[in-house]
Amino acid sequence: MxxxxxxxxxxxxxxxxxxxxxxxxxxxxxxxxDRSIVSHYLHGRHPSERVIRVSEEIIKLPVNNAIxxxxxxxxxxxxxxxxxxxxxxxxxxxxxxxxxxxxxxxECPYGAIYKDSNYRINIEHDKCKLCGNCIxxxxxxxxxxxxxxxxxxx
Amino acid sequence: xxxNTEKEVCxxxxxxxxxxxxxxxxxxxxxxxxxxxxxxxxxxxxxxIEMGPLGAIxxxxxxxxxxxxxxxxxxxxxICASSCPFNAxxxxxxxxxxxxxxxxxxxxxxxxxxxxxxxxCKQCEIVCPQEAISVERELPERKTLVLGEIYINKDIxxxxxICAxxxxxDAIDLIKNDLNPLNLNPYGDIVVDTDACVYCKVCxxxxxxxxxxxxCYKCPFVKRIKIPELYKEIKGQTTIDKDACVSxxxxxxxxxxxxxxxxxxxxGELIIKKDECNGCRACIEVCPCNALxxxxxxxxxLKGPRLVVNPEVCILCGACVNxxxxxVLEVKRTKIxxxxxxxxxxxxxxKKLVN
Numbered sequence: 001m002x003x004x005x006x007x008x009x010x011x012x013x014x015x016x017x018x019x020x021x022x023x024x025x026x027x028x029x030x031x032x033x034d035r036s037i038v039s040h041y042l043h044g045r046h047p048s049e050r051v052i053r054v055s056e057e058i059i060k061l062p063v064n065n066a067i068x069x070x071x072x073x074x075x076x077x078x079x080x081x082x083x084x085x086x087x088x089x090x091x092x093x094x095x096x097x098x099x100x101x102x103x104x105x106x107e108c109p110y111g112a113i114y115k116d117s118n119y120r121i122n123i124e125h126d127k128c129k130l131c132g133n134c135i136x137x138x139x140x141x142x143x144x145x146x147x148x149x150x151x152x153x154x
Numbered sequence: 155x156x157x158n159t160e161k162e163v164c165x166x167x168x169x170x171x172x173x174x175x176x177x178x179x180x181x182x183x184x185x186x187x188x189x190x191x192x193x194x195x196x197x198x199x200x201x202x203i204e205m206g207p208l209g210a211i212x213x214x215x216x217x218x219x220x221x222x223x224x225x226x227x228x229x230x231x232x233i234c235a236s237s238c239p240f241n242a243x244x245x246x247x248x249x250x251x252x253x254x255x256x257x258x259x260x261x262x263x264x265x266x267x268x269x270x271x272x273x274x275c276k277q278c279e280i281v282c283p284q285e286a287i288s289v290e291r292e293l294p295e296r297k298t299l300v301l302g303e304i305y306i307n308k309d310i311x312x313x314x315x316i317c318a319x320x321x322x323x324d325a326i327d328l329i330k331n332d333l334n335p336l337n338l339n340p341y342g343d344i345v346v347d348t349d350a351c352v353y354c355k356v357c358x359x360x361x362x363x364x365x366x367x368x369x370c371y372k373c374p375f376v377k378r379i380k381i382p383e384l385y386k387e388i389k390g391q392t393t394i395d396k397d398a399c400v401s402x403x404x405x406x407x408x409x410x411x412x413x414x415x416x417x418x419x420x421x422g423e424l425i426i427k428k429d430e431c432n433g434c435r436a437c438i439e440v441c442p443c444n445a446l447x448x449x450x451x452x453x454x455x456l457k458g459p460r461l462v463v464n465p466e467v468c469i470l471c472g473a474c475v476n477x478x479x480x481x482v483l484e485v486k487r488t489k490i491x492x493x494x495x496x497x498x499x500x501x502x503x504x505k506k507l508v509n
Contacts, residue, residue: 101499104157107157
């Protein structure tokens with residue numbers, strides 16, 4: 001069941017990428033999957049319409065909730081982070097008005113959060129897998145997932 | 155992945171420890187240093203600190219820790235450590251105290267002494283409520299300030315000891331004999347300690363037998379007697395224990411030469427609703443500055459005023475407010491003195507202390 005919904009979400013991402021002019025081959029590489037499956041996605045042959053409907057509902061949720069669900073669908077953080085990045089153009093940001101420098105988030109499993117020479121918290125977005133761990137660790141709601149306007153919608 | 159935060163309680167002190175792959179943080183709270191002002195509790199962004207029964211603790215009615223830190227709530231941010239005016243809290247990140255790190259914000263208080271100006275009068279040592287000041291003073295011997303001669307004519311002296319009893323400098327001694335049937339006299343001799351004698355002539359005047367002659371040369375030879383100078387003949391040093399100082403400024407207020415400058419952490423006022431005070435003295439016991447008192451009544455049988463504070467030596471820490479069971483006291487702070495790097499979230503937390 002989670003795999004199918006993830007397929008649904010990947011299919012939506014594939015269609016988005018196609019609209020941006022990406023080739024089937026590039027989409028297959030980005031999502032790390034077989035070209036034939038991407039072809040199924042793009043032609044609406046797979047997954048089923050019902051799965052696509054559920055996937056669309058998930059995507060429409062507020063981004064903080066949506067990423068929790070997407071991350072729970074798979075432990076493959078490469079895929080989940082790519083999907084989230086493509087869907088929301090999202091980044092985790094530190095709100096300096098709220099961050100109390102407690103350092104709780106520094107235990108990022110991907111080493112994407114570090115403290116600079118000023119002891120302030122910073123995020124290395126290239127390493128960030130948008131897993132949302134830090135967001136749930138932070139006691140002062142200082143880490144926020146910020147969805148930037150998607151290039152497609154502009 | 156949240157890491158476990160451990161708590162260790164040792165000799166009444168609390169350690170909150172969090173060791174992760176990125177850093178090790180240790181929050182230390184020292185019961186002995188803690189005044190129970192509750193500032194840490196007020197600024198804590200996660201409500202991890204709870205105060206103990208302070209009034210009863212300071213009156214010696216019970217033994218209990220002045221506060222408790224919940225390791226399940228504490229995130230080891232260190233705002234408590236940076237705002238504690240009594241150095242009872244400290245946060246170490248990988249072994250470095252954040253109070254030493256310029257990257258952090260802290261509540262500022264300070265005391266500075268100008269040793270060159272200080273006249274070594276020792277009055278600050280007497281008034282300091284925390285015994286944070288010590289004055290060492292070494293004076294030249296008294297004999298360097300006098301000139302004279304003393305002579306006791308032992309042929310006339312009857313060893314009555316009247317001179318010794320009068321001597322203000324305790325400079326005359328009668329030497330006791332080993333009393334026995336072969337040695338009938340209780341005293342064998344009389345001696346003058348010329349290191350102690352100031353040639354005041356009291357013995358000469360007191361001797362009923364005119365056996366003593368004293369000559370004082372202080373007046374004719376006044377120039378030969380050097381007036382001892384501070385930090386030359388008079389040696390000394392004033393030491394201030396900055397960790398123990400609570401910056402009440404009592405010493406500053408009484409220093410006759412303004413050699414001490416104290417910078418207090420807060421500005422504002424302490425409000426006392428006198429009519430509601432039940433006179434339990436908890437506030438007086440808890441106050442680290444001895445700033446509160448019940449004044450003596452003006453006459454026997456007259457009711458004295460309930461409770462007064464001397465704002466000159468109050469630091470507005472709020473310990474009395476926490477200790478008072480009748481909620482008679484209120485601290486109104488208008489300004490906090492801080493130093494170090496700006497951290498917006500920390501400044502917001504400290505704003506809770508201002509009203």
